[in-house]
Amino acid sequence: MPLPITPAQEATISPQAVEFLSAAEGIPIEAIQAVTVTRQAFHAAEEPVEESLIEKFNLKIENITMGGIPVLIIGSSSPDPKYQGRVIFDIHGGGFVMGTARERTALMIAGELGLTVYSVDYDLSPEVKYPIAIEQCLTVYREMIVKFGAKNIVGLSSSAGGQIMLSLIVRAQREGLELPAALAFYTPNTDLSGVGDSNVSNDGRDLVDNDVLVGAMSTLYAGGVDLKDELLSPIYAELSGPFPPTVINTGTRDLLLSQCVRLYWKLREAGGKTELLVSEGMWHGFNWELELPEGIRARKAVYSFIKSVLDEM
Numbered sequence: 112m113p114l115p116i117t118p119a120q121e122a123t124i125s126p127q128a129v130e131f132l133s134a135a136e137g138i139p140i141e142a143i144q145a146v147t148v149t150r151q152a153f154h155a156a157e158e159p160v161e162e163s164l165i166e167k168f169n170l171k172i173e174n175i176t177m178g179g180i181p182v183l184i185i186g187s188s189s190p191d192p193k194y195q196g197r198v199i200f201d202i203h204g205g206g207f208v209m210g211t212a213r214e215r216t217a218l219m220i221a222g223e224l225g226l227t228v229y230s231v232d233y234d235l236s237p238e239v240k241y242p243i244a245i246e247q248c249l250t251v252y253r254e255m256i257v258k259f260g261a262k263n264i265v266g267l268s269s270s271a272g273g274q275i276m277l278s279l280i281v282r283a284q285r286e287g288l289e290l291p292a293a294l295a296f297y298t299p300n301t302d303l304s305g306v307g308d309s310n311v312s313n314d315g316r317d318l319v320d321n322d323v324l325v326g327a328m329s330t331l332y333a334g335g336v337d338l339k340d341e342l343l344s345p346i347y348a349e350l351s352g353p354f355p356p357t358v359i360n361t362g363t364r365d366l367l368l369s370q371c372v373r374l375y376w377k378l379r380e381a382g383g384k385t386e387l388l389v390s391e392g393m394w395h396g397f398n399w400e401l402e403l404p405e406g407i408r409a410r411k412a413v414y415s416f417i418k419s420v421l422d423e424m
Contacts, residue, residue: 114316114394124392125404132394137320146237146331150209161213164401168222172213178250181232183212191225197263197421200255200291201230202248202279204270204300204396206319207332208236215399216269216297224414226265229255233275240334241343245278252279253288261289262424265417266355270367270396271328273299277345277374284351293420294357295413297398298367299374301346303329304338307369317366317395324366346373354383358416360409362393384420388412 114135121129165172171186199221203214212230221228231251233244255264268276273296283290305325314321325338333343341348357378361371368389375387390397390405398413400406 114318120392127400127403128392128397128405131400131403132392135318135394137315137318138323146208150235153205153209154211157211157215160215161218164215164218164222168218170218170221177229177254180247180251181212182251183217183228183230183232185213185217185221185228185230187221187225187227189225190227194226194418194421196259197226197265197292198255198259199224199226199228200252200264200266201228202233202266202268202272202275203230204268204272204297205235206323206328207244207271207274208328210235210271214269215401216267219399219401219410220267220414223410224417228267236332236334241332241336242278244275244332245282245342248275249279249282252283256289262292264291265421266291266294267297268295268299269297269399271300271332273297274301274303274343274345277301278342278348280355281342281345281348281350290355292355292424293417294355295417296357296359296371296374297413298361298365298371298395299359300324300367300370301374302339302344302370303333304344305329307367307373309366309368309370313364313366313368316364319366319395321366346370346377350377350381352382354378354381356384356416356420358386358388358413360388360390360398360413362390362395362397362405364392364394366395386416 116132169188173184201217203210212232217228217230231248233247310321359371361368378385398406398409
């Protein structure tokens with residue numbers, strides 16, 4: 112079903128964004144229920160986009176394992192010498208059921224910011240359930256601490272990857288592990304129960320609707336666990352300070368806008384330096400559109416935050 116957009120809404124966003132929204136349709140719940148077919152189609156559609164980004168930025172790709180978990184190293188052909196030894200620890204999105212370590216967000220930050228990315232190729236649902244993906248990513252993070260030191264690591268995550276990342280950080284805190292130098296969340300999904308103002312007000316206005324989020328993606332991943340469990344929906348977890356400096360990016364059409372706002376206040380109250388970037392008229396995951404003006408501006412703001420944190424160390 113096409114997403115609604117009016118002339119008044121078109122007036123405040125770029126022509127490219129208007130064109131995108133005019134052609135976009137939401138993801139039907141049937142597509143997620145037929146997850147294997149949908150995953151194959153998604154990966155097939157993404158492959159040429161990813162190849163074009165690798166070529167555009169002349170990126171170096173290497174497959175390794177860390178603690179037995181597959182990891183993709185994405186290296187810049189023009190690394191910034193100022194940040195030598197600093198790395199990105201990336202957890203991709205995809206509703207827990209699709210996506211790979213070679214995601215656009217990881218490729219773009221390597222090319223645009225010039226930092227090496229370690230992106231985790233965690234196992235997807237429904238083949239595995241919660242908390243397997245978190246355990247796998249935590250294993251990689253432990254290895255990265257040994258290899259680089261926590262203060263040289265910046266955590267990056269998108270959408271479902273944000274749930275994994277925040278749950279991982281909560282676990283790391285409780286285990287006494289050092290935390291990353293900074294965290295960057297693109298439209299994180301940190302409450303799988305589907306509550307919040309934007310889960311109602313933006314339902315039907317975003318690429319993902321609430322039935323898909325709660326009725327399919329979350330249940331395929333959760334495996335019967337209470338959707339408000341504090342590590343499944345880490346927005347409910349108790350956070351202890353100090354928390355790493357964190358930047359959160361979302362848009363006014365994003366189904367998860369309320370989750371981003373709630374996370375901002377939770378981190379702020381935990382004593383961490385936190386910045387919330389909300390883009391006018393933007394949808395869930397708009398940041399990974401390479402040429403979209405709003406996406407470019409959002410990524411630049413996220414990169415600026417990351418650099419400011421690293422520069423202060």
